[in-house]
Amino acid sequence: MYVAVKGGERAIDNAHRWLAEERRGDAEVPELGVAQIREQMSLAVNRVMAEGSLYDPDLAALAIKQARGDLIEAIFLVRAYRTTLPRIGASEPVDTGAMACDRRISATFKDAPGGQVLGPTFDYTHRLLDFALAAEDVPPPEPAATAQASGTPMPRITATLGRDGLIQQEPASDETPTDMTRTPMEFPADRALRLQALARGDEGFVLGMAYSTQRGYGRNHPFVGELRIGTVAVEMELPELGFAVEIGEIVVTECETVNQFAGSRTEPAQFTRGYGLSFGQTERKAISMALVDRALRWQELGEEDTGAPAQDAEFVLAHADNIQATGFLEHIKLPHYVDFQSELELVRRLRREAEAAAGPARQEAAE
């Protein structure tokens, strides 16, 4: 039974006023602008777009400001906003092969055609705090070095392996994928649904699941065949025109893993693959996604179910969403006075009954 209790309005209003003041912090310190967050906290913005499942850097930056830097709260704000938007359509699948790459590396082939392009990476930094950045008037950084772009194409590593039949093919299709934002998730979930859920899943959760496969819980021996970060065009057919036009461009991170073989008496041994794709420069997420995608494919690849959590689609997908998780988790801090009253009653009654039963016995023992 729910009982409505009133009386918290003034406290709530005042809590919100104080929240606004705390959000602003010390008024002596200049206020942070949304553009500053978008430009200088861009990896936080990318994470909010990826897990908020809405590509809009300005909105993500605003959400981070409003949420005082709590990224899950910011993702919540973006998710709530997206529910107010009419769905205008679905894009053509983006062509990541045609990506204008800022970064493109392969851990499997040193001399990959197109080369190893590091891009603006934290890799190879020493992870020492740079106190120079703490100075008041930091001079602008030296401009990035430039070189003549060779224009050499960067073919997919998996295409190179695929030519010799050394890796599973990914057969193209134009099937319309099920959309978990339109129809509730059902199990068993096909791979399209799994990838959608992982793409918007919590980075920490997906990372933990991926790590568990590396430590032996559903091991699948991944190599990062290729990791690319860059800009892709988004094309959509406009029904009133009857042809597709580019409606914008987005930055995405793509990871293709090359994993240990599947093969049988009739089929020669072949590498298998996992796939990760996420909005923005989010490579930890994309690599994690690829490992978990691969682990979830055990059935289709005829592998053994070792009981590893990362092989359990229902476990992974039902717990990957940080907004669902935080909603259920955090609701327990809201008033449960009536629920608790009934439990309290029950405990008191049980104790009374136990005491009543024990009472005569104790008396007997004393005699």
Added chain:
Amino acid sequence: MDGTEDITATADRRAWMGLLARARPDALAACAAALGEMPQADWLRPPETGAVMVRGRMGGTGAPFNLGEMTVTRCALRLATGEVGHACVQGRDRAHARRAALCDALLQGGRADEVRRVVLDPLAGAEADRRASRAGKAAATKVDFFTLARGED
């Protein structure tokens, strides 16, 4: 108009609509301002912000899946001279969508050459510069492997 011209015209329009959609809103605003006063137009569809589900392909080349949404703003309008302009552009900027649709309409009429010169050419130039700049920075981070010493014995 024969079939080939039709295909060329469509390709042409796809190219300019893409360029207008990809343009930075402030850049398009600056170019459109250089066109002088914009013609009167009637809305066929006033600007509306919504979401487009962006799809990817499994393994980059396989079956499609839903990656996540992006914000877009679309609109359609008709000039007094009859040309209909459409726009569906990334983001939530209604003025950007309106300018893109106006340019799309003008590019189908008598002012096409002027719009190409004043709007499309500078936008294409800015885009090419932006892309070349990033590609140049990426190229500077390309690894040149060399062998220090080979253990032959």
